[in-house]
Amino acid sequence: MRNIGLRMGIVIALIIIGIYTIYPSIRLYTAKGLTKEEEGKLLKRAIHLGLDLKGGMHLVLEVDTTGIRENPDKLRDQALEIIKNRIDEFGVYEPTIERQSGARILVQLPGVDRERALSLISRIAHLEFKLVAEDRVQDVIKSVDKFFESKDTLAFAEPFSSYLLGVEHDMGIDVRDEDSVRMMIAQAESIIPEDLEFLFGPKESYQGREVKRLYLLKKEPEMTGETIKDARHAPYQGPELQYAGAWIVELEFKRDAARRFATITGRNIGKRLAIVLDNIVQSAPYIKERIPQGRAQISGNFRAEEARDLAIVLRAGALPAPLKIAEERSVGPSLGKDSITRGIRASLLGALFVVLFMLIYYSLSGFVANFALLLNVVLLVGILSAFGGTLTMPGIAGIALTIAMSVDANILIFERIREELHIGKTVRTAIEQGFNRAWLAIFDSNVTTVITGVVLYLFGTGPIRGFALTLIIGLIANLICAVFVTKVILDYFTYKFEITKLRI
């Protein structure tokens, strides 16, 4: 028997490679109480779970360039940089952030809370400091009222001022009236002085109703978010009861901005300075004195995580343009877990059937085929792990399909060996001929599937790529295991024990 020792050596080497490459994956997903450091180390050599199994979001964001004259690709690159910084600081494990053509950005975040991640990514975070025009409010309201009186429109039966309520020491509106009030403000644009604007605060409840505060501000900001050096979240410790227990964001200005802030505050003592984030007035504290240290804070009844996220986006800077969700595929964590359990259960049941049947149908030779099958799966998952491949739900189906299809090779071979034995060949010749004759058909059938796999990989997206990858690697492993390994083992035993009757 030619080179039987060498060939047996290769089989043993394959077994060792399989176990070595699959081990990190098995340890990572079954061991409990791993430290973060161990996990990170294992993850480098383990199979990754796709978003459909782990839960998470796949987003394609498009830079909304309406009304912006800048080059969309440049805006996209700026936005991408900022999103990257925000996600880095937020601390997502293994995010994917890539630029795509057509001013688009691909963002993949495994295992995050959808709403929170979305507000972190897509919030523009344009911060402005604007003075409140308290001394001119009464005049403006009066002139707006007069404007609608004279216009004789049926749309608004009530005058503008009748929508206004007192919210503590501010004015505000009921949120149910928001649409009407916004429409009135838009229509009365010509009446409102050019250097002023109305802006709303966030929604809050006040004396049992949902309200928003309404402010009249100077349009020209005194300062903007670009002057910020650092932002941190901290618990509120001031005297105002409405913020008790809430969190704030502390801002620190850059050097020359700090000087400017000191001048502004010094010049406007007794007035109010509104802190406006994405056109919503977060708060509008009174300036009690000149603030020389270059520090300010945003208070607005934030929960701890809200304040933390806000600090992150302020540090990372504002997006150059709004982002639109062009494509989203989010999977909740529970669905991902269900998919893994179900996929594995289905695959195991299918595999169990195949293994039992092979054993009954081909007896000892079936046992050899089953061993090759096991090695096939181990190598498939091992190679996927070693190359940092991703396992998806269709990928699990691909593994199940590989199991079923890889026995095809052994069936072709064994049926052929039986035929040869029927016509009275010796065991050794039957094995030799069986393998030789079946080889071409096996190789061919694998080529067609590899073609499918490669095309699916090149043109497919996300989950289907996982399927393609398992199919391709599975077939290569199959050629090695079902043909080579089975042959070596059969040869070895027939040689070693001088078998004259093959149990097949």
Next chain:
Amino acid sequence: MELIKNPNLPFMSWRRYGYIFSGGLVIIALLLLFLKGPKLGVDFVGGALVWVRFEKPLEVSEIRSSLAKIGQEQASIQRLSGTNEFVIRSVTKIDPDSFATSVIRQLQQDFVDNPLELRSRETVEPKISQELTRKTIIGVLVALFLMGLYIWFRFDYRFGLASVIALFHDILIVIGALILTGREFTIVVVGALLTIVGYSINDTIVISDRVRENRKKMRGVPFIELINTSINETFSRTILTGTFVIVTLFCLFFIGGPVIADFAFALIVGLIFGTYSSTFVVCALVTDWELKFPRKKGK
């Protein structure tokens, strides 16, 4: 053990029934395709899919009346059998993202004492879906071209042409079955269709290889008998492998959960007909071709 011992079934005498059966199915599939049309998923037409799970039982009608309040009663609402899970789809062209958001918000508002959990959410802008469609069509064409090239290179031209006809036969029947059962065409389902193409050719190769081999061995034997012998000799392999694959797919179909069910369904139908067509389409056509236009001897 041996289940199928030296079978000797006259497959080719049955080929007329095969033609009637296949022709009938293909006509039904074509009618379904052109009269009813495929139900395209959000991947290809754009739109939104919201999949939610409620804590307590709920009826589709209750969800529909809740969605009616935001003018979305025409959305498709599907209950996953035996669960409190619902899949709500809409092929809205305008702003799928806000559709999804407003659906979730409305359901949360209307069923305050029956909290819901978001299982999955997909939104695809029409612009993106057009690109996905284009990419998928190119992918399918490239795959078919490569397969064709391979068939041309690998088979003699009669088997080659017949197996291309069989491929269209298989795919049409799967498409028909998908339309009939109201399943959606998604990228994953298209992936299943391509896998079927691979398997179907694979199955034909095994038989055609046997025919080529037997042609040398069995000179002077009538062609129809040559084909029958070849099919019979590979029959136990066909049945065994087919059974393994189908059983595995049934496991995926019944246990794998809704994410993979449509994929497994397409594969099951495709593999059954891919196996069937190797004999009753490819071999049958090649047989009739030979009987009408016999090849010169020695070729």
